[in-house]
Amino acid sequence: MTIKKGRVAIVTGAGQGIGKGISLKLAENGARVVVCDINEETVRNVAAEIVANGHEALAVAGDVGSKSDCLSFVQSALQRWGTVDILVNNAGIIRDAFIENMTEEQWDAVLRVNLKGAFLCTQAAMKPMKLQNYGRIINISSSSCKGNIGQANYASAKAGINALTYVAALELARYGITVNSICPGVIDTPMARSVPQKILDRWIATIPTQRIGHPDDMAYMVLAFAAEEAGYLNGQTIFVDGGMQTGLKM
Numbered sequence: 001m002t003i004k005k006g007r008v009a010i011v012t013g014a015g016q017g018i019g020k021g022i023s024l025k026l027a028e029n030g031a032r033v034v035v036c037d038i039n040e041e042t043v044r045n046v047a048a049e050i051v052a053n054g055h056e057a058l059a060v061a062g063d064v065g066s067k068s069d070c071l072s073f074v075q076s077a078l079q080r081w082g083t084v085d086i087l088v089n090n091a092g093i094i095r096d097a098f099i100e101n102m103t104e105e106q107w108d109a110v111l112r113v114n115l116k117g118a119f120l121c122t123q124a125a126m127k128p129m130k131l132q133n134y135g136r137i138i139n140i141s142s143s144s145c146k147g148n149i150g151q152a153n154y155a156s157a158k159a160g161i162n163a164l165t166y167v168a169a170l171e172l173a174r175y176g177i178t179v180n181s182i183c184p185g186v187i188d189t190p191m192a193r194s195v196p197q198k199i200l201d202r203w204i205a206t207i208p209t210q211r212i213g214h215p216d217d218m219a220y221m222v223l224a225f226a227a228e229e230a231g232y233l234n235g236q237t238i239f240v241d242g243g244m245q246t247g248l249k250m
């Protein structure tokens with residue numbers, strides 16, 4: 001599986017964690033990466049690291065919940081490299097609480113970043129992709145899409161992103177654009193480390209592979225969906241979770 005040298009990829013939430021891992025791996029494999037994040041400092045650092053490794057990157061700060069910022073991610077790619085070939089909708093946040101205690105703010109914030117953000121970026125990136133009859137859109141969902149205690153907002157957003165994947169796959173297939181979802185299990189990032197250790201330990205204990213995931217585990221799956229040869233791989237939701245979703249509890 002290969003990525004043609006010079007393909008242009010936009011990765012959101014790329015300042016740290018899974019998005020950073022995906023950006024580094026895409027660059028290593030020949031893509032020019034538009035590294036996007038709401039955090040200006042981290043996004044600049046990730047782009048600088050890619051360039052220091054001898055690859056091409058452009059840092060763009062912005063909020064995926066803002067339509068104009070999503071348009072600016074795409075516009076920046078077009079101005080610099082004239083095209084957008086790959087979009088990875090990765091930006092996400094958690095605001096956990098039991099339903100009984102969840103505030104509207106917690107609900108709205110999570111739906112805005114995790115779900116609306118993916119919709120807005122998809123809408124912005126599909127235009128140049130349709131014109132060139134080629135595109136790879138990869139949505140980072142979560143194994144929580146099947147439900148997780150304390151995550152009504154997040155689980156709903158992630159189930160929503162899977163539904164967005166199915167609809168976008170149907171609407172865009174005729175333009176040579178594929179749309180797929182990855183559902184990570186528990187991955188070692190600042191987000192996972194923000195969960196109370198007691199809960200994190202309980203989650204990790206249910207992973208048949210007996211280790212927490214690494215951002216590279218997600219990045220390799222992104223490479224597979226983003227590959228030139230993956231044109232017939234469309235509308236899929238794959239769990240990359242060390243086997244957590246098999247129903248086998250240790």
Ligand SMILES: NC(=O)c1ccc[n+]([C@@H]2O[C@H](COP(=O)([O-])OP(=O)(O)OC[C@H]3O[C@@H](n4cnc5c(N)ncnc54)[C@H](O)[C@@H]3O)[C@@H](O)[C@H]2O)c1
Nearest residue numbers: 013015016017018038063064091092142186187189190191
């Ligand atoms: N870490 C896990 O265990 C895990 C499991 C399942 C799914 N995921 C999903 O993977 C994705 C990445 O998670 P992570 O663990 O790397 O998280 P993280 O918190 O470590 O990194 C998320 C990045 O997104 C950025 N971001 C937040 N809000 C943004 C916004 N409005 N616009 C642009 N960027 C924004 C943050 O600044 C940060 O750099 C998320 O969609 C998350 O839901 C993570």
